[in-house]
Amino acid sequence: MSGPSPDLLAAGGQELVVVLTKAGRVKIRYPAEAVRDDGVRVTVRAPWAASGVRDFGFVRFEPGDVLTEHYWRDRWFAVKEVRDGHGVLKGWYCDITRPAVLAGGVLTVEDLDLDLWVSADGASVLRLDEDEFEESGLAGRDPAAAGAAVAALDELERLARTEGLATLLV
Known part of the structure; x- marks a missing residue:
């Protein structure tokens, strides 16, 4: 049985709100302009919100x-x-998150603490916040999610070091 179909953005330029949650709380909420939505990937553009x-x-x-x-x-x-x-x-700042959900003009993403930074020239690839991830206790509460998070970080790092992240974003 499949769930409800996801909201799709009608066209680029549409305004929406991005909500980043962490540990059940809203970490940051900000307006963004929709660039593209192909049903799998949603791309938005926004100024630095903090x-x-x-x-x-x-x-x-x-x-x-x-x-x-x-x-x-x-x-x-x-x-x-x-x-x-x-x-x-x-460069590229990558958040390890649960899959995004778009509903009612709000794009919600749950941050799982792990991050990756890739410099513009690709020479610097840094895994970030692995200590925060361990301290979060996700592995004990939800081992499947913790495994998916670590696998996602590994995948992004591999892509960054071999093909470059730009290939993912085509």
């Missing part, structure tokens, strides 16, 4: 940055292309 600058050491997210975000309904990750205000590619 207040101020976030310096990770390997990249700075700051006002003026624009993110083109790719969410899948059937994959356990989201890939966010990060560009500065002049359009220069900084």
Whole structure:
């Protein structure tokens, strides 16, 4: 028995709201412009939504940055292309998430703590927040989800190191 069919975005340019949850709470909520929805992947564009600058050491997210975000309904990750205000590619920030759900103009994604950063030149590929993932206790509460999350991180890292993430986003 299949569930309800997912909402599809009618056309690019439509406004929607992206909601990123973590541990059952809303982490961040922001407006985005729909770019494309093929029924499996939803692509949106939005300015850097957090207040101020976030310096990770390997990249700075700051006002003026624009993110083109790719969410899948059937994959356990989201890939966010990060560009500065002049359009220069900084790299890709990848969140390991449960598959995205689009309903009523709201795109909801559950963050599972693991992340991957890939620099614009592909020379730097960093696995992030593995300690937070372990501390989250997901492996004990939902071993299948934890396994899917680790497999998704491994898949993204392999793609980044071999083919480049751009091939995933074609």
